[in-house]
Amino acid sequence: MARARAVETLERRAGAGRAGRGSVTRRAFLVASAAAGGGLLIDFSVPVFAATARGAHRRYTLNAYIQIDPDDTVTIMSKCPEIGQGIKTSLPMVIAEELDADWGKVVAEQAPLDGRAYGAQFAGGSFSTPMNYEPLRRVGASARAMLVAAAAQAWGIGPEHCDTQIPGYVRHTGTGRKLSYGALSARASRMKPPDMRMVKVKDPKDFRIIGKPLSGVDNPLIVTGQPLFGIDMSLPGMKYAVFEKCPVFGGRPVSANLEEIKALPGVRDAFLVPGARPTGLPDGMAITLQDGVAIIGDSWWAANAALDKLIVEWDEGPVASQSTESFDRMATALSSGLPGKILRRDGNVDQALASAAKVIEGEYAYPLVAHTPLEPMNATARYADGAVEVWAPTQNPAAGQGAIAKLLGLAPSNVTVHMLRAGGGFGRRLGTEYMVEAAVLSKMTGVPIKVLRNRKQDIQHEFYRPAGYHYFKAGLDGSGTLTAFRDHFVTFTSDGEKYSNSADMAPDEFPARFVPNLEYGVSMMLLGVPTGPMRAPQSNALGYAFQSFLDEVALAAGKDPIQFRIDLLRTAHLVPNPPPFGGRGPRRGGFMMMPEFDPKRGVGVLELVREKSGWGRRTLPPRTGMGAAFYYSHLGYIAEVMQVTVAPEGTVKVDKVWIAADVGRQIVNPSGALNQLQGGALDGISQALGQAITIDRGRVVKTNFDDYTLLRMNQAPPVEVYFNITDNMVTGLGEPAVPPAPPALCNAIAAATGKRVRRLPIDPATLVAT
Amino acid sequence: MSYTLNVNGKAQTVDVDGSTPLLWVLRDVLDLKGSKFGCGMGLCGACTVHLNGMPTRSCITPISLVGAAAVTTIEGVGASPVGEKVRAAWVELDVPQCGYCQAGQIMAATALLTANPRPTDGDIDDAMSGNLCRCYTYTRIRAAIKQAAGLPTADTREA
Ligand code: FES
Ligand code: FES
Numbered sequence: 001m002a003r004a005r006a007v008e009t010l011e012r013r014a015g016a017g018r019a020g021r022g023s024v025t026r027r028a029f030l031v032a033s034a035a036a037g038g039g040l041l042i043d044f045s046v047p048v049f050a051a052t053a054r055g056a057h058r059r060y061t062l063n064a065y066i067q068i069d070p071d072d073t074v075t076i077m078s079k080c081p082e083i084g085q086g087i088k089t090s091l092p093m094v095i096a097e098e099l100d101a102d103w104g105k106v107v108a109e110q111a112p113l114d115g116r117a118y119g120a121q122f123a124g125g126s127f128s129t130p131m132n133y134e135p136l137r138r139v140g141a142s143a144r145a146m147l148v149a150a151a152a153q154a155w156g157i158g159p160e161h162c163d164t165q166i167p168g169y170v171r172h173t174g175t176g177r178k179l180s181y182g183a184l185s186a187r188a189s190r191m192k193p194p195d196m197r198m199v200k201v202k203d204p205k206d207f208r209i210i211g212k213p214l215s216g217v218d219n220p221l222i223v224t225g226q227p228l229f230g231i232d233m234s235l236p237g238m239k240y241a242v243f244e245k246c247p248v249f250g251g252r253p254v255s256a257n258l259e260e261i262k263a264l265p266g267v268r269d270a271f272l273v274p275g276a277r278p279t280g281l282p283d284g285m286a287i288t289l290q291d292g293v294a295i296i297g298d299s300w301w302a303a304n305a306a307l308d309k310l311i312v313e314w315d316e317g318p319v320a321s322q323s324t325e326s327f328d329r330m331a332t333a334l335s336s337g338l339p340g341k342i343l344r345r346d347g348n349v350d351q352a353l354a355s356a357a358k359v360i361e362g363e364y365a366y367p368l369v370a371h372t373p374l375e376p377m378n379a380t381a382r383y384a385d386g387a388v389e390v391w392a393p394t395q396n397p398a399a400g401q402g403a404i405a406k407l408l409g410l411a412p413s414n415v416t417v418h419m420l421r422a423g424g425g426f427g428r429r430l431g432t433e434y435m436v437e438a439a440v441l442s443k444m445t446g447v448p449i450k451v452l453r454n455r456k457q458d459i460q461h462e463f464y465r466p467a468g469y470h471y472f473k474a475g476l477d478g479s480g481t482l483t484a485f486r487d488h489f490v491t492f493t494s495d496g497e498k499y500s501n502s503a504d505m506a507p508d509e510f511p512a513r514f515v516p517n518l519e520y521g522v523s524m525m526l527l528g529v530p531t532g533p534m535r536a537p538q539s540n541a542l543g544y545a546f547q548s549f550l551d552e553v554a555l556a557a558g559k560d561p562i563q564f565r566i567d568l569l570r571t572a573h574l575v576p577n578p579p580p581f582g583g584r585g586p587r588r589g590g591f592m593m594m595p596e597f598d599p600k601r602g603v604g605v606l607e608l609v610r611e612k613s614g615w616g617r618r619t620l621p622p623r624t625g626m627g628a629a630f631y632y633s634h635l636g637y638i639a640e641v642m643q644v645t646v647a648p649e650g651t652v653k654v655d656k657v658w659i660a661a662d663v664g665r666q667i668v669n670p671s672g673a674l675n676q677l678q679g680g681a682l683d684g685i686s687q688a689l690g691q692a693i694t695i696d697r698g699r700v701v702k703t704n705f706d707d708y709t710l711l712r713m714n715q716a717p718p719v720e721v722y723f724n725i726t727d728n729m730v731t732g733l734g735e736p737a738v739p740p741a742p743p744a745l746c747n748a749i750a751a752a753t754g755k756r757v758r759r760l761p762i763d764p765a766t767l768v769a770t
Numbered sequence: 771m772s773y774t775l776n777v778n779g780k781a782q783t784v785d786v787d788g789s790t791p792l793l794w795v796l797r798d799v800l801d802l803k804g805s806k807f808g809c810g811m812g813l814c815g816a817c818t819v820h821l822n823g824m825p826t827r828s829c830i831t832p833i834s835l836v837g838a839a840a841v842t843t844i845e846g847v848g849a850s851p852v853g854e855k856v857r858a859a860w861v862e863l864d865v866p867q868c869g870y871c872q873a874g875q876i877m878a879a880t881a882l883l884t885a886n887p888r889p890t891d892g893d894i895d896d897a898m899s900g901n902l903c904r905c906y907t908y909t910r911i912r913a914a915i916k917q918a919a920g921l922p923t924a925d926t927r928e929a
Contacts, residue, residue: 225804
């Protein structure tokens with residue numbers, strides 16, 4: 001197990017500030033081209049830092065990612081933010097592998113935010129692995145070549161006579177003489193880095209670190225309670241802030257009893273903060289600073305307790321007319337008309353439905369969902385002399401830097417963002433408003449500020465996974481083959497034209513391209529509640545609707561639901577145009593070419609999960625049933641089977657989950673991978689069983705974990721995980737296990753009770769035995 | 771008001787309002803950042819500490835009620851052999867994802883195993899269901915508790 005840098009306290013990190021890093025002296029460029037899996041092209045640059053003195057030892061720098069101490073400690077930078085996805089362990093593993101480092105001597109550290117050195121640094125889209133796997137192998141291999149060159153030079157021999165068979169050492173192959181990496185570090189740091197395009201990487205069969213289940217590098221700090229997370233940050237002279245917003249989205253304070261609040265014990269100041277946001281209704285991630293009331297305290301507890309006494313007159317604004325109930329009614333009304341626009345039309349659906357041997361109709365609805373990472377939103381900032389430093393648990397540091405720079409009128413180079421470990425992300429920390437609040441409040445007060453939400457604020461002022469409604473119709477021919485498929489999707493818009501953030505659907509959503517006559521149409525309702533990406537965005541909702549309805553269709557066709565899905569995936573299908581992005585629509589973003597959806601890989605995981613779950617081979621008691629679902633998202637192919645038992649009074653108990661996953665040719669850290677898949681499936685179950693944000697007159701009704709319920713230990717079933725290793729690009733696992741979970745659960749409920757779950761979250765009252 | 775607490779075996783005097791929850795005294799006065807804030811209402815368990823060995827939600831425990839009780843936090847739980855075993859099992863089985871809930875989980879698990887060295891799955895459910903994990907690491911938490919107890923870690927709640 002690698003040691004995390006022992007107790008490098010956050011305070012000390014704060015002290016190091018911006019000057020604590022070496023300056024860029026030279027750049028080496030790498031263009032990695034991994035052909036297999038289809039044209040991954042990554043532009044990638046690795047500047048080389050000057051060696052910097054630090055602590056007791058001189059740390060010698062081989063490149064932006066790797067520093068070696070004379071005592072053999074190898075420090076490896078992890079470029080992306082750690083939010084619980086395990087990236088701070090897995091990316092250093094990739095580098096250490098090609099470096100032939102001794103993992104026991106590796107220290108993983110969070111890299112600073114520096115786009116020139118590290119390229120894109122964010123946690124989202126399950127991209128960190130596919131974007132970095134091949135380039136980081138070359139980063140490690142390049143440094144290894146420098147160490148070998150240093151040893152060869154020291155011995156006066158050619159590098160071809162050296163090897164790194166013993167981790168952490170360069171050995172003279174002929175004599176067995178060896179030098180440790182620490183002993184070579186000074187000399188190696190002066191070697192010319194090889195051209196990363198040319199550097200040789202290992203044959204995967206020789207891997208010693210990649211593919212081994214390794215414990216997370218921060219675990220020793222976590223289990224001893226060391227300061228580590230964003231919320232643990234503190235600065236000398238720091239004050240604490242709570243920032244109260246209008247209960248109605250987009251509303252603003254007109255006045256408040258500020259004098260009374262300021263007189264409370266432990267309260268330093270209280271004032272109105274004017275917001276800065278685009279005109280019109282708020283659009284999730286675009287929000288940088290909302291209007292609100294700030295209370296500054298000597299302690300967070302004092303500032304938060306003052307909220308009990310705070311009386312604000314709010315101008316609630318137009319969103320106060322919106323409620324979940326009225327959206328439900330509007331959606332039903334819209335469903336009986338024609339869609340506002342057609343997303344996709346293949347063949348002739350009307351004709352095919354008219355001539356179908358059997359027509360099936362199904363309606364599905366899902367609610368707004370909050371992310372609720374367990375660590376509430378927070379950030380700490382220090383504004384001084386026209387520059388600001390921010391410490392935050394964030395998935396999106398560069399966006400925060402940009403937003404702060406824009407709002408405070410600073411050059412981005414005067415905004416330093418430090419990524420601290422995040423107590424969960426799930427997409428929520430792609431938003432940056434808490435960072436902006438801390439920076440603005442520090443500027444307004446002239447002291448370092450930590451802003452922290454209480455749970456109610458955290459739940460009530462998110463951006464949410466959007467709700468949605470689907471009205472499906474399908475036609476089967478006499479042999480039970482799916483010949484016609486229609487979805488009228490009723491969703492939301494923030495401005496009357498664009499989709500609300502993450503409320504869209506790609507025209508190639510499965511089974512599009514696999515059914516000859518198919519039509520997807522969309523109608524939109526105006527929404528003032530901010531929405532945005534949540535773990536497996538779009539997919540986490542669409543998976544439920546589409547995979548539930550396909551289950552109905554399979555049963556109507558008299559087919560086994562898994563076989564029906566396999567048959568559908570084996571149907572000759574249309575070639576996509578344009579090529580898909582993560583299987584969910586046209587390609588977005590310029591940084592990566594996505595491989596095409598491969599139906600064979602879908603068949604592979606369905607067959608594997610069928611075998612492992614004992615599907616069709618188990619005798620089940622009454623009101624117990626098994627359900628399956630398959631979903632492709634974020635380049636991962638995941639099939640899940642669940643077994644559930646539904647009590648006579650309608651309570652659902654998940655007995656067991658089986659997962660089959662195909663994420664390519666290599667699992668970097670099987671321990672972390674298993675964690676992501678198990679956690680992802682349970683996340684989907686949790687959403688389906690208990691999570692809904694309801695809106696009443698423009699405000700969120702839910703307040704805390706008593707009315708917004710998350711899955712607990714006594715509800716969590718065993719989860720068995722199987723990997724189907726295929727010769728494809730290595731891809732990420734943070735997200736793709738979520739989308740198949742709700743439909744697998746709901747399909748199992750249908751098998752157990754004969755009742756379809758038409759609406760999430762699952763309402764036990766609809767499942768009572770009759 | 772001045773209060774003298776016994777935290778991880780050390781006497782600590784703090785000057786705070788008596789209504790201040792123990793959690794915020796630990797975190798922001800004594801600079802023990804291991805106990806976490808999740809809900810502030812006794813609903814998530816992230817703030818769990820031991821008072822005289824009993825698992826307690828420090829977010830809803832006013833400092834005025836703590837008195838001379840022995841307060842044990844995640845920083846000090848390793849002083850007991852059970853706490854040390856639990857910590858080790860957590861690292862060996864790589865339980866944490868984000869890790870934010872895990873201080874509370876470890877405190878709850880240590881209290882369970884101290885009172886009941888060979889818990890059944892039902893005992894684990896009863897003792898641990900007040901501790902939320904938003905990353906849903908429950909399968910590993912269950913296994914790590916069994917490992918710390920020297921029991922087989924396989925999940926025997928067969929479907
Ligand atoms: S913070 Fe104390 S129980 Fe949640
Ligand atoms: S590990 Fe993230 S909340 Fe439990």
